[in-house]
Structure formats: C-alpha cells, structure tokens
Amino acid sequence: MSFESSLTFFLAIFIFSITPGPGVFALLARGMTLGTKHCIPLAFGMSISDIIYLVFACLGLATIAQNYALLFEFIRIAGALYLFYLGYKMFTTPIEIETVSKDKAPKKDFFFGFMQGFLISASNPKVILFYIAFLPTFLDIKSLNGYDIFIASTLALVALMIGLMFISILASQAKQVLKSKKSLKRLNYTAGSIMIAAGSFLLFNRQA
Template sequence: MSLTSLLIFSGAMLLLAITPGPGFFATIARALTSGMKESAIVVFGIVIGDIIFLLFAIYGLSAVAEKIHWLFLLIKYFGAAYLIYLGWRLWSSDPNIVEIESTKEISQRTSFFTGLFITLGNPKVIFFYVAFLPTFMNLEKLSGVDVLAISSVVAIVLGSTLLFYGYTAVRAKKALNSKHSQKTLNRISGATMIGIGTVLAVKA
C-alpha cells in the first residue's frame, strides 16, 4: 500500500467522520451531561467498534458476519434498550442530586459500552468498509504493517474528530451553569440518547 493511498484514505475518512451520525450525537450528549473524560470514553468505545468491523472487512470475514447476524441482532436490540434506559435516566435526573464521585466507575463503564454498542449494533458498518476500502487499496495484498496503519488512521481521524465535537460541547456547557440550564441539557441529552436507541432498534 502506497503512502498516497493512505493519505487519500485519511482524507476520505475525515469527510465521513465530520458527518453527524449516532456517534456524534452520543459524544455530544455525554459531554454535556458528564464532561470531557466520559465523552472521551464514549469515543474510545466507538473507535474500538469501528476497528473490529474494519478488521472483519480486511480479513474477508463479511461472510462470517452474515452467518452470525443473529448475534449482531441481539447486540443491536440490547444496545438500543441500554441507550433508551440511559436516556430516560438523563431525562428524569435532578442535576442537584447527582454524586459524581460515587458514580464515577459506573459512568466510565457506561460511557464505553454506549460507544461500543452504537457501532456493534450496526453490522452494516462492516459492509461499508468492504465497499469503501477496495477503492483505495488492494485488500488481498495488505501486510500486517498496512493493517496497523489503516487501523491507526481510523482511530486517529475518527477519534480526534469526535473528541473535538465533545470538547466543543463541554466549552459551550460552561456558559450554562444555572439549575434550569443543567436540567434542560439533561433533557436534551436524554432525548438524544433515547432517539439513538430507538433508531438503532428500528433501523433495517
């Protein structure tokens, strides 16, 4: 794989990453309610999910993914229910009674699985990579170093883009410190999470 191909692929990934989708909305929602650290963990989960599907595509495992479609279907509905549950908790929570220190560990675990489920709940991602990658490189001739480079591009481009969105949301949140504003943010974020979960559940 040539450096030119990798750079072109990086540019294409950037264009895809900046397009708002479920990962974008989940990152923003988590940033508004829990801060940059938890938002970054959501992004980490999203990136891990993308890399899993990327490797499936590179190693020609799309047929395997089709055969275990039932497993992805279970993940999809479990993830959807999980996101809807989180959204309801955000919607109904009182910002004055949230004890951040006592919920820190749960929050981080929740953030990671939120990001992971968003990607793994949509097995079409693997078929996207199957169709997308061959336009830039010959998948049959990729070396281990090439696979590492491609995975790094996905992680860096997707991760940094979503982190930027999260950082922007956190900066905007600082201007909204009143109880009413925090309650509104919680409801907006909760509605967003419920919406993501609902779309994930009904999406064909």
C-alpha cells in the same frame, strides 16, 4: 499504502467519524451535560468497535478477492451503491437532537462509557458495509497483508478518536452552535456529497 493514500484514508475516516449518526448524537448529549472528559471512554469504545469491523472487512475482502473474483466485483458495485444510498439519506434525513438531563446522566466510570460506545457502534451492521465499500478506494485488496491492515487500523483509530473528540469539545464549548439543526444539516450535506463522490470513484475506478 503510499503516503498520499494514507493521508487521504485518514481524512476520509475523520470525515466519517464526524458524520451525524447515533454515536455522534450520543457524544453531543454527553458533551453538553457532562463535559469533554466524560466523552473519552464513549469515543474510545466506538472507535474500537469500528476497528474490529474494519479488520473483519479487510480479511473478508482479501479472501473474496483471492477466490471469488465475480463475487468481489458484485460487492464492489453493491458497495458503491450503498455509498450513494448513504449520501442520499444524509441529504434527506431530518435532524433531531435529544439531550440528556443531568439527573439522568449515564454513570461516569470509564468501563460503562466504553461499553456504551462499543455497543452503539457494534449494534450498527452498516459500519462494516461502509468499510467494505470504502477500503478498495485506498488499498489493493488483492495484495493485502498484515502490515497493510495494521497501518489502516492505526490510522483509522487515530482519525476516529480525533474526530469524535472534536465533536465532544465542540459540544462542550459551543453548545448553541451544535444544537442548531441548520448547522447539522450543513454537515449532512457536506458528508453526503463526500459519500456520493466516494461511491462514484469506487464504481468507475476499477482496480487492475
């Protein structure tokens, strides 16, 4: 990956990490009730699960690209359409936030928080579909190697943790802002526009 591609990939994953969804809402609830430091294991568990999906997507894409060109073309188009779908859903899905009361707060140990975050992300198979759709924008799938996967995984892990902890800090320090449905709706519109733009790039920018 070039420096420009790496930077763009990093920013894209960061934006993906702060997009409203089950994981972000879990962080909002925990940050609003337990504080920022108790969000660290939850965010780390979500990030590790995402990295596993990312590696699986890289390996699967490389194998398909090398042996099944027509099938890879189908996946590329399906991935672009999926990004369009995500963008559409972000524009149309109503925002709902459920807070966790202190007397029902989850256990504060690291392992419990990590497993909760890991399962939140791992239980969502759409994550791997996102990476399958998104990776060809930044990586030459046909010449993908272990170093590329390592760099992509490292960048993604750092970007995910920064994004998720950013949400956690805001949840802890600016509760009223993040409880606003209007604010989350603006975030949805922004993220949805980015998803649609990424889908358009993937659909019309065919790799040689």
